[in-house]
Amino acid sequence: KQEVTQIPAALSVPEGxxxxxxxxxxxxxxxxxxxFRQDPGKGLTSLLLIQSSQREQTSGRLNxxxxxxxxxxxxxxxxxxxxxxxxxxxxxxxxGAGSYQLTFGKGTKLxxxx
Amino acid sequence: xxxxxxxxxxxxxEKGKYVELRCDPISGHTALYWYxxxxxxxxxxxxxxxxxxxxxxxxxxxxxxxAVRPEGSVSTLKIQRTERGDSxxxxxxxxxxxxxxxxxxxxxxxxxxxxx
Numbered sequence: 001k002q003e004v005t006q007i008p009a010a011l012s013v014p015e016g017x018x019x020x021x022x023x024x025x026x027x028x029x030x031x032x033x034x035x036f037r038q039d040p041g042k043g044l045t046s047l048l049l050i051q052s053s054q055r056e057q058t059s060g061r062l063n064x065x066x067x068x069x070x071x072x073x074x075x076x077x078x079x080x081x082x083x084x085x086x087x088x089x090x091x092x093x094x095x096g097a098g099s100y101q102l103t104f105g106k107g108t109k110l111x112x113x114x
Numbered sequence: 115x116x117x118x119x120x121x122x123x124x125x126x127x128e129k130g131k132y133v134e135l136r137c138d139p140i141s142g143h144t145a146l147y148w149y150x151x152x153x154x155x156x157x158x159x160x161x162x163x164x165x166x167x168x169x170x171x172x173x174x175x176x177x178x179x180x181a182v183r184p185e186g187s188v189s190t191l192k193i194q195r196t197e198r199g200d201s202x203x204x205x206x207x208x209x210x211x212x213x214x215x216x217x218x219x220x221x222x223x224x225x226x227x228x229x230x
Contacts, residue, residue, distance in 0.1 A: 101147070
């Protein structure tokens with residue numbers, strides 16, 4: 001059974017710092033990996049999607065990498081801003097059963113201090 | 115619609131009652147998912163629809179949970195004889211589902227269920 005782990009569980013940084021969030025998964029047989037953002041009490045917003053054949057994806061100040069063979073992904077946030085404060089969730093799409101269901105980590109709660 | 119719409123946004127009910135949660139996906143999206151998120155946890159898969167049929171319901175915790183999508187668009191998640199442990203955020207997502215493995219999911223804002 002796929003398991004996704006995110007480290008650290010919480011992170012507090014001063015505004016302007018670059019930071020890295022980590023995600024690891026146990027089964028490398030995945031279709032893709034996604035990073036989501038979740039604001040308190042809200043739904044999920046997709047940030048980046050990396051296909052299993054890709055190594056990284058970039059969107060603005062965000063860069064996500066994927067090392068499928070080692071079961072790891074990182075989300076790099078450049079020049080952090082207070083508006084980046086949220087919980088960041090990593091999820092992989094399992095290839096079993098053809099349902100393309102996502103398996104999520106518990107998330108990293110990010111606080112960017114002005 | 116422009117996004118995935120979920121109603122109600124909040125539902126408070128008493129133990130033992132019946133609850134329905136509704137999801138209106140993005141127009142034209144054939145794939146629809148339900149997830150459940152408990153406090154401090156990541157979302158957990160419940161059920162996946164492709165069109166009108168439940169292609170994978172392996173995540174439903176027990177037979178008190180049931181979901182339908184009769185016309186391949188709106189879906190309703192139904193919970194019978196609610197228990198306090200059912201309290202969670204219920205998230206719905208949809209995708210075009212036409213290209214396996216390229217499925218960017220769009221999530222709704224969720225329905226927060228509280229069972230007293």
